[in-house]
Amino acid sequence: MTPAALADLVRTTAVHVLSTRGLDTTALPAAVTIERPRNPEHGDYATNLALQSAKRLGLSPRELAGWLAEALAETDAIAAAEVAGPGFLNLRLAADAQGDIVRAALQAGDDYGRGEALAGRSINLEFVSANPTGPIHLGGTRWAAVGDALGRILAAQGAQVTREYYFNDAGAQIDRFVRSLIAAAKGEPAPEDGYGGAYIADIAAEVLRREPSALSLPGAERHEAFRRIGVGLMFDEIKRSLHEFGTDFDVYFHENSLHTSGAVSRAVEQLKESGALYHADGAWWLRSTEYGDDKDRVVIKSDGQPAYIAGDIAYFQDKRGRGFDLCIYMLGADHHGYIGRLKAAAAAFGDDPDSVEVLIGQMVNLVKDGKPVRMSKRAGTVVTLEDLVDAVGVDAARYSMIRSSVDSSLDVDLDLFSKRSNENPVFYVQYAHARLASMARNAAELGIDLGDVADADLGLLTHDREGELIRTIGEFPAVVATAAELREPHRLARYLESLASAYHKWYDTCRALPQGDEPVTPLNIARLHLNNAARQVLANGLGLLGVTAPERM
């Protein structure tokens, strides 16, 4: 019996108990909460249903819980039901019923953990969106890993997800980038406000290789040549490193295209007509304060040029035109001020501000010997996505970025880049998968025929550690659903660690394969099914994080 089925059983039973006593069944919550108590003495599962409902029924929680316990104990699937504490109802499943979780996981296979909570929703998920003026830094690496995992998780809940990267390839930053390239091509130092990393010289050299006459072109043409080729090279570089990181996007959107296509002007005109913009001090302002922003924002500057937000507005309109009913933006904490204006942009077009969801992630800091190290281009302490991958590999890099909440700032230790370390919990999880795969291989080599899981006697899985492992497997669908609902992929990573732990402990205690010449027993078969179920969940979970599930380590 899966937790979801148990919740249904408890509710059905409660409805029955109340109605036979002539009590109001509407006092019951729509969904019954089933949790796994920390303390094993409190049963396999517990529900606070009686605590929640007793007051509305004018009963004492313990009295209500007692009635429920009595009725539930009649059920075959429930081995024990008892009232505890202020009115908790602690439940133990019959081993046979618990085995259904193993069946559910094996029968669903790759689909185990998928849900329908977001079925029919079309979601635009924008993340990374780092400026094309340099390689992806550690901050962008975090969003690449978390955003990609979130995209997978949302899709697993049935959403149609479009992953999108917004290139800010218009405006002053690009100018600085281009001037830096030209300076490097001439062998001059970077401009005061320019970029000075080694990659600038590399790109400048590549521009000259492709367009040997670039430097001798007249001013504007020269600038354009370096812009066109240089920015293109930077795009390719960014896409390539993200691809190698396991993160691909459906749409790479170029801000510049909004300006050249006239989308920005059209959006601005539309908002002028609707009154969302007003003219003051020679500029056009968005009434963003009406939508929760702390001040109105200039959209068209007094020199007639669009401000940065003009691109955001046109971009939102473009997304809206593509039919998304939810636009998620993942931004760094240094962009927290954007929330109000992005929602204002939506509201200005008459959309529900809730169709814009801004996820703010905290910064990534470099640490050495416990002390913070400032990332500085001049000091050469800028760490890029590629640096991290070169040092620890894609799996470990992704995993370490995903496993903590984005609400917490993340410290990356520079020692990672000099010391080889297996401390990353990703190896613990992957090792569990490799062990599982190994056991399945051994079983195959022994010629053990597992048969259909439907026919196996999973009621033989009665060891404490077996129960623990099975119930952990049973949690998986709810964990994925919660991670999607809260947009928190780290919950899935933490869950996989607990699953790996339950697996390793089980492995240590419960031998699955027959030894020597022993005959294959039904218990061997049941345990091998459990092994395969755990393997399935680890593989599904790691897949949702974009981390590989190795067959061997």
Next chain:
RNA sequence: GCCCCCGUAGCUCAGCGGAGAGAGCGAAGGACUUCUAAUCCUUUGGUCGCAGGUUCGAGUCCUGCCGGGGGCACCA
């Protein structure tokens, strides 16, 4: 000044209102002739920043303080 995030074991961090608060790392000691020891088992370790409030019940929700980080442009 205003806004957002954080404050939990020596360190890094989990803990979407539930019952002696958890993991990893660190420290001390154990377990491999048998399915992978990248594992497992002991032990060590805590005023959950402080003070109020809501609740049958608060690390979790609310308010106010105190620390740390980030943000408050006709820059992008």
